[in-house]
Each structure stands twice: as C-alpha cells, then as structure tokens.
Amino acid sequence: MLTQTKQVLTDGTRIEDLVIYELHVNALGFGQNRAGNLEDAINLLPQLSDLGINAIELLPMSTAAYRGILNSIAKKSGSSHTL
DSSP, X not given: OOOOOOOBOTTSOBGGGOOEEEEXXXXXXXXXXXXXXXXXXXXXXXXXXXXXXXXXXXXOXXXXXXXXXXXXXXXXXXXXXXX
C-alpha cells in the first residue's frame, strides 16, 4: 500500500504549489557590457513576484563574477575573514 505524504516548507507552502524560476544571474548584465550580479537579481524580485513566481533557483555564476562579489563584500566589511 502506497501512502502519499505532502511536503510542506517551514512557512507552510506546499512543495507542489511552488512556481520556480531558474535565474542565471550573470545574464542579468546583458547589454551592459558586464556580468549580472546579485544586486541585479534583487532588483528583479518585484517583477518575478508580479508574475506569480514564489521560488527562485540560482544557477551557477561564473568564477569571475563570484570573485567580484567576494571582493565587494570584503571591501565593505574591511576584511575577507567575514566571508
């Protein structure tokens, strides 16, 4: 006998109710002569929410873009030890 269990996230959202958007952060810089970054992704959130998207899967970023994020965090915090 098979039993079906419903998977629920901690906020009460059922897994089957997720509308997932696969986000390639680097692509958000298209037309700007640079790779996209997490700030670009944050700025996109209201538009995605308006479309009914309630979950985002971040696709891998390029090594150069990732290194740029780490350097930016280190400069703002004054130390790379906070990473």
